[in-house]
Amino acid sequence: MSSSFDCTLTMFFCRSQIPDWIVLGKMEPSSMEVNATKLEFCQDYPPLSIISAAKIAGVSITIDPCLTSGSVPTLHLGSGDFIHGVNTILRYIARAASGSILYGEDAIQAAHVDQWLEYAPLILSGSEFEAACSFLDGYLVSRTFLVGYGLSVADIVLWSNLTGTGQRWESLRRSKKYQNLVRWFNSIAVEFAYALDEVTAAYVGKRGIGKSPAPSLKEKMPGLKENTSGHEIDLPGAKVGEVCVRFAPEPSGYLHIGHAKAALLNKYFAERYKGRVVVRFDDTNPSKESNEFVENVLKDIETLGVKYDVVTYTSDYFPKLMEMAQCLIKQGKAYVDDTPKEQMRSERMDGVESKCRNSTVEENLSLWNEMVNGTKRGTQCCLRGKLDMHDPNKSLRDPVYYRCNPDPHHRVGSKYKVYPTYDFACPFVDALEGVTHALRSSEYHDRNAQYYRILKDMGLRRVEIYEFSRLNMVYTVLSKRKLLWFVQNKKVEDWTDARFPTVQGIVRRGLKIEALIQFILEQGASKNLNLMEWDKLWTINKKIVDPVCGRHTAVLKEQHVLLTLTNGPEEPFVRILPRHKKYEGAGKKATTFANRIWLEYADASAISTGEEVTLMDWGNAIIKEIKTDNGIITQLVGELHLDGSVKMTKLKLTWLSVIEDLVCLSLVDFDYLINKKKLEEDENFLDNLNPCTRREALALGDPNMRNVKRGEVIQLERKGYYRCDVPFIRSSKPIVLFAIPDGRQKSTSLVSGA
Known part of the structure; x- marks a missing residue:
């Protein structure tokens, strides 16, 4: 692609930086106002972008490949209107998608989307296809989406056009030549596979576009249900049965x-x-x-x-690793270095060769034996690989292979005085154990070249590294x-x-x-x-947890108020109620009804004299009197009004009958250990410790909680979800419940106490 065309394209596309933490989120099908009924197109040239956009946006259209060659796609609407042309139809679908950002979030992003709709088909056609891929790879270095921070029809058009090129794109995709473009392509395919898999299977599946060489794993993972995609990501060179x-x-x-x-x-x-x-x-x-x-x-x-x-x-391979180290010394591929640690680090950063780098094999073997025996001289040395001290990739600047360590090993005791580094041992053992693909996080990316070089120097077979994000x-x-x-x-x-x-x-x-x-x-x-x-x-x-966990009732022990029901039952009585109204498997619980009940103080302070409230699982009551002492509510008096409508009351209250069988609870809430969202590399975590990370409050719970088992998750009505950490043992020892976040709050807890 000519530089002038490259510059022209560059002017059209916004260079705003997208933060590293931006991630794809699956778009749920929108509620659409589109009244489309039929999409007509030429069978030889299916408009993949339109069909994909319609699937993602939740637009139901009937496919009719009836047009002759050269005809433009036409969208017929239920109203009798029709729309011609790929880009026009895409704009219509994007604009009509209620609540989506398929057409950008503002006028500027909409303009950028229009530019991509115009240029994406052009730059991916003709003889300069690979040059276009190179341009796109550079454009996507710091971007998750083509426009803004969410999927737009620009992404759909580019993805569809790449897919439509068939093996031309697939061969480049497998070559790892354009990693940013491939990362973007795979991310779109993964997150929107619920729509794109169906499209590619119907229109390009016969040519193998976008399909994996291995069987699908849908439903194989526990908990991996309808919310996850069925799209498969390939391991390079992987063969079924051999991985x-x-x-x-x-x-x-x-x-x-x-x-x-x-x-x-x-x-x-x-x-x-x-x-x-x-x-x-x-x-x-x-x-x-x-x-x-x-x-x-x-x-x-x-x-x-x-x-x-x-x-x-x-440690199973320590003898073989030591043999390999000695072999590399004899081959002149490793040497023993006694340079002080800080000096060695400085020399590596500056690309300065160690004074020991050109020692003879005999000198290196002699010092290696000192290391193996753990002598004073040996403990001053380390074994380094002789790779390339001038390589721009600093991981290749003679990395350390072995160090002395006098501490006993948890498996082999004090048998060894020297231990291999991860960088030396990992490729060696991977190769010996038959590993075909080593998965590791992308933070080690700069050390991939080192991994392959060490394998080569050892004369061992290649193990493919596959990276994923930390x-x-x-x-x-x-x-x-x-x-x-x-x-x-x-x-x-x-x-x-x-x-x-x-x-x-x-x-x-x-x-x-x-x-x-x-x-x-x-x-x-x-x-x-x-x-x-x-x-x-x-x-x-x-x-x-919500659909299946049992429901129970608790009131804070230090903040509860007595409500006396003047027309309540003279003698307490018990009813058997479900622990979960919609899930029979949660079992039953016995609830006691009495004329004296406990309420939360916060609830009591919200009630006005004469107000009608709802007592959950019982019925309505009218508060007749509120007694106070120095402004503090000490007692409420009311009467049951069970014929009252629960729909008409503002307050729905949890309560517990005043009985001896109530159990003591310890409700424990937590917060993060550090108080900064993201620590930078040069920041000390000790400077960002959260001073308060645990709060405990005592409460009274219904007697049924004696049966809650350790590890069981329950819901305390109007309080939230809890996991039982310490079950009921005896009346004098509280049941310990850990609060479980529900995802609605910005931090894991609202802790404010010590």
């Missing part, structure tokens, strides 16, 4: 939500390609690792539902070093604390694993850098 992936956590902490994403993606690809999963513990740093972490990581993997074929340890959550630290600080300094109970982003922590908080799986897999294997809101995860969780 082997590995999940390789370091046993230096419990698994957190970021590790969960990696584990579930490995599971996904293994099942999709009918392959194998290896769980390998990267236990190369004895100073940080322990059997406790190994046991709990395996527990977390089981909780996530990841089925693996074998569990291995990098999962980052707002107000959250995921570094195990930082999480360990919270544990060691007793800012939390332990690694299972409900404030922690560990798998065990968020499950203890009340998250269902089905929700976590759905949340992670909805993101797919995108390489976009995401900063995710916890609210989205908790919203998914609410949809899972």
Whole structure:
């Protein structure tokens, strides 16, 4: 493509930067005012963009490929009107889509959409197709969508035109030549597969456009229901039945939500390609690792539902790794360096070769033996690969392969004094264990070249790296070093604390694993850098727990007021009510009705004398008298009015009869451990600690809560959802309930106390 044409295009398109955290969200079909009935077009040239846009926007149209070659598509409306031309029809659909941004969010974005509608078909036709792809790849470097922050018909037109080119685009897509364009294309395909899969299957499926070489995994993942797409993302060079992936956590902490994403993606690809999963513990740093972490990581993997074929340890390969290190020394591909650590770091940054780089093989082997024996001289050295100190990619500037460490190893004790680095051990063990595809987060992207170079120097087969974006959550630290600080300094109970982003922590908080799986897999294997809101995860969780969890009643112990019903039952009586009015499986509960009941103080203070209120699950009552002491409400007096209409009352109140069987509750709420949404790389998390992360309030609960089991999720009427952390043991010990966020609030809690 000529530079003049490139410049012309550049003038048309807005260069506004889209933040890294912007992510795709599936558009729900809108309620449309379109009265289209029939789309006519030439069978040889189906207008994919129109059909795709109609599917995404929820427009129901009848397809009629009856026009002759050369005729433009025509949309016939129910009113008798008709519209000619692809772009005109697209504009009509976009404008008529109620509540959508298919035509941009303002006049400027609409103008940009118009420019794309005009130019997208032109730049993707003819002999300069690849040059156009190069232009688009550059344009999409920092963008999630072509226009603004949401899907528009501009994206649909470009996606459809690429798809329509057939193998021409597919060959470039597989070549990894235009990664930004491919990332954009795959993201659109994943998030809107509910519409686009049907279109491609009907009009280009016979040519194999956009289809995966492997079977679909729809409904394979627990919790992956109608909200997730069926679109498949390819592993490069993968063959069904031959894929082997590995999940390789370091046993230096419990698994957190970021590790969960990696584990579930490995599971996904293994099942999709009918392959194998290896769980390998990267236990190369004895100073940080322990059997406790190994046991709990395996527990977390089981909780996530990841089925693996074998569990291995990098320490299983220590003898072979040491043999390989010695072999590389003899081949002149590695050398022992005694340069002080800070000086070595500075030299690597500046591309300065170490004074030890040209030592003889004999000198290197002698110092290597000192390292292996853990002598004083040996502990001053490290083994480095001799790669390229002048490469712009600093990861290739002679990385460290081995270091001395006198600490005993949790599996092999004090047998070794030297341990391989992750960068050295990982490619070696991947190759030996038959791994075909190594999935790892894009934060390691700059080290991919190092990984392949080390494999080459070792003379081992190539293992394909497949990148996905690291999962980052707002107000959250995921570094195990930082999480360990919270544990060691007793800012939390332990690694299972409900404030922690560990798998065990968020499950203890009340998250269902089905929700976590759905949340992670909805993101797919995108390489976009995401900063995710916890609210989205908790919203998914609410949809899972609300339909089935039992309902109970509680009033705060320090803030409740007595209501005496003058015409209430002389003797208390019991009714058997459902724990959930719409779900029989939740069981029954016994509710006691009496003439003296407890109300929340906040409810009592909202009542006026003479007002009629509704007592939930009972009926109406009229408040006759409000007694106070120095402005504080001490007691209410009223009478039942069970014939009153519950539709006419403003206040619907929860209540508890004054009986001895009420149970004591401890309601615990939490907030984030840090008070900044996103920490920058140079920021110290200790400067952003949240001073108040836990609040506890005592309450009285209905007697049925004696039967609530540990881990059970319930709803306290008008209070929210709770998970039972400590069940009923005895009357003097409260039931401990952890508040579960419901996704409606900006933070995980409204904590204000200590």
